Amino acid sequence: MKLLDIGEVSSRSGIAPSALRHYEAVGLIASASRHGLRRQFPPEVLLQLKLIAMAKSAGFSLADISRMFGRDGMPHVPREAFHAKAEELDLQVQELMALRDMLRHVAGCPAQSHIECPKFRQLIEAAGKGVRRHKTVPRLD
Numbered sequence: 001m002k003l004l005d006i007g008e009v010s011s012r013s014g015i016a017p018s019a020l021r022h023y024e025a026v027g028l029i030a031s032a033s034r035h036g037l038r039r040q041f042p043p044e045v046l047l048q049l050k051l052i053a054m055a056k057s058a059g060f061s062l063a064d065i066s067r068m069f070g071r072d073g074m075p076h077v078p079r080e081a082f083h084a085k086a087e088e089l090d091l092q093v094q095e096l097m098a099l100r101d102m103l104r105h106v107a108g109c110p111a112q113s114h115i116e117c118p119k120f121r122q123l124i125e126a127a128g129k130g131v132r133r134h135k136t137v138p139r140l141d
Contacts, residue, residue: 003032003040013049027066028052058085098126 010017023029024039029048031039048069055065060081068078102123111117 001042003035004043004045005035006031006039006041009041009045009049013046015049015053023049023052023062026062028062028069058089060085098123 004012006017006020009015009020013020015023020029020041021039024031029041029045029052032042033040051068052065055068056062060068064081068076102120105117105119105123106114109117109120111120114120
């Protein structure tokens with residue numbers, strides 16, 4: 001098995017070496033050995049980094065992500081947390097679509113005052129409902 005130098009992992013993953021060292025310190029990834037002072041990683045670390053990036057993009061914290069990996073470094077899927085996060089993302093998508101519609105309407109609305117425009121008021125009302133019903137996503141503990 002050919003090990004990858006930290007520089008190569010950084011280059012191939014787009015993740016700074018300092019972040020890789022931090023990920024190792026918090027137990028998200030593990031180096032296999034060192035060549036001098038430089039960490040050497042197994043090729044599987046690139047897949048782990050993609051999974052970490054995906055989970056971060058979905059809004060999981062590094063603490064949540066560390067609980068997704070077993071002691072052997074292999075991921076286990078906390079399905080309930082993933083379902084809850086997907087629901088949260090659905091809400092965000094709906095809110096963003098309402099905001100987009102409002103912005104497009106404001107940009108093209110011929111009304112003298114947007115506050116007097118019935119369509120604008122309807123869009124504001126819809127956007128306001130989304131803000132009030134944010135749910136919290138369960139932690140992975």
